[in-house]
Amino acid sequence: VDVSSNVKNSQFATPLFEFSGACSGCGETPYVKLVSQLFGDHQMVANATGCTSIYSGSAPSTPYTTNEKGRGPAWANSLFEDNAEYGLGMNIAVEKLRDRIERLMKEVINGGGLPETIKALFEEWIANRNSYVKTRDLADILTPILKEYAAVTPHCEHGQQLAGLTQYLVKRSQWIIGGDGWAYDIGFGGLDHVLASGQNVNVLVVDTEVYSNTGGQSSKSTPAGAVAKFAASGKKIRKKDLGMIAATYGYVYVAQIAMGANQAQTLKALREAEAYNGPSLVIAYSPCISHGLKLGMGHAQAEQKAAVECGYWHLWRYDPRLEAEGKNPFQLDSKEPDWTKFQDFLKNEVRFSSLLKQFPAEAVELFKVTEANAKWRLEGYKRLAAQVF
Numbered sequence: 001v002d003v004s005s006n007v008k009n010s011q012f013a014t015p016l017f018e019f020s021g022a023c024s025g026c027g028e029t030p031y032v033k034l035v036s037q038l039f040g041d042h043q044m045v046a047n048a049t050g051c052t053s054i055y056s057g058s059a060p061s062t063p064y065t066t067n068e069k070g071r072g073p074a075w076a077n078s079l080f081e082d083n084a085e086y087g088l089g090m091n092i093a094v095e096k097l098r099d100r101i102e103r104l105m106k107e108v109i110n111g112g113g114l115p116e117t118i119k120a121l122f123e124e125w126i127a128n129r130n131s132y133v134k135t136r137d138l139a140d141i142l143t144p145i146l147k148e149y150a151a152v153t154p155h156c157e158h159g160q161q162l163a164g165l166t167q168y169l170v171k172r173s174q175w176i177i178g179g180d181g182w183a184y185d186i187g188f189g190g191l192d193h194v195l196a197s198g199q200n201v202n203v204l205v206v207d208t209e210v211y212s213n214t215g216g217q218s219s220k221s222t223p224a225g226a227v228a229k230f231a232a233s234g235k236k237i238r239k240k241d242l243g244m245i246a247a248t249y250g251y252v253y254v255a256q257i258a259m260g261a262n263q264a265q266t267l268k269a270l271r272e273a274e275a276y277n278g279p280s281l282v283i284a285y286s287p288c289i290s291h292g293l294k295l296g297m298g299h300a301q302a303e304q305k306a307a308v309e310c311g312y313w314h315l316w317r318y319d320p321r322l323e324a325e326g327k328n329p330f331q332l333d334s335k336e337p338d339w340t341k342f343q344d345f346l347k348n349e350v351r352f353s354s355l356l357k358q359f360p361a362e363a364v365e366l367f368k369v370t371e372a373n374a375k376w377r378l379e380g381y382k383r384l385a386a387q388v389f
Helices: 029-042 051-056 083-111 116-127 132-152 157-164 180-186 188-196 242-247 263-275 297-309 320-324 339-347 350-358 360-386
Strands: 043-047 074-077 173-179 202-207 253-257 280-285 316-318 330-332
Touching: 029 043, 029 051, 029 173, 029 202, 029 263, 043 051, 043 083, 051 074, 051 173, 074 083, 083 116, 083 157, 083 173, 083 188, 116 132, 132 157, 173 180, 180 188, 180 202, 180 242, 188 202, 188 242, 242 253, 242 280, 242 316, 253 263, 263 280, 263 316, 297 339, 330 360, 339 350, 339 360, 350 360
Parallel strands: 043 074, 043 173, 173 202, 202 280, 253 280
Antiparallel strands: 253 316, 316 330
16 A cells, blocks of 8 residues: 555554654644654654654653654754754765765776676666665665675775665655744744755744744744734734745745645645655644634644635645646645635634734724735735746
């Protein structure tokens, strides 16, 4: 069974992220779990400080685990402000070592005297070094051969070096994970630098629209009208559109997703992001306990569905590969919203409804601004989706 072929099959894959200790109903963890199901056995994670780092790396335990073959994600956390650079460094370091494998293989091939079977394996690895499936199969064959060769020829420098690099034969899936406080605000400069680098890294932003880990301060992802620390009377300024900023590069894969609204689109975006040979940014709508959902966090997935249906959140993908095919790279995946549900959606979350109680007149005006901002964003997306290439 191809576990990534559809939503149902994906859930037959063993989660390599489990028992996290996050808040009950956390909107972030289902995305992290799904990524681990799809790519976990060859995944490397650079995790920004925040909720994701706390529930992912609270000593002495970790929710990341291994599969029946002992393979699982390699995880590390640096700082709040430099996580993107940290993940880029991981990727560059691994690829530099894989460059060394390719150089050593080519030197051995050119040196002659190599059995044809091993020569063929080396050539196949070089031709397919960026394919996880191919390199996984080849690594299983080459690792014992290289280890045995190194043992019987201790004076062969090439053999010794290749035997010491076998763990890098498999193509890694580099993920950079963090929240909106990191991606939109404190780490934005570094994130922008990493996306601009053109390197093959994948960024997952679990967007709670607030600094969740430190008590719910307003971030640039916080929408107008929402109450948060440092925005006690409701945020006055429109939410930053991080996805559109990244899409202007033209060579960055970008997607905006909400699992509870469209599971198939979520799976498709994550698969496309990982398959794209370049920088990828996936922004995932993640209801948080600090939102104060009227029905409780047990309904976080339903809240995502409601957010998309009323037009509060939009689903879209920007795939640079489509432009090369003469197609529009921007694809709007969410349907036309039912705007009559928008104000009710706001009133069903304490972060908005509390403003109505404290400042009723201001709340009515600000909620109109919130809805107008959502419509303004959607109109922009529609213009992009209508362009002919």
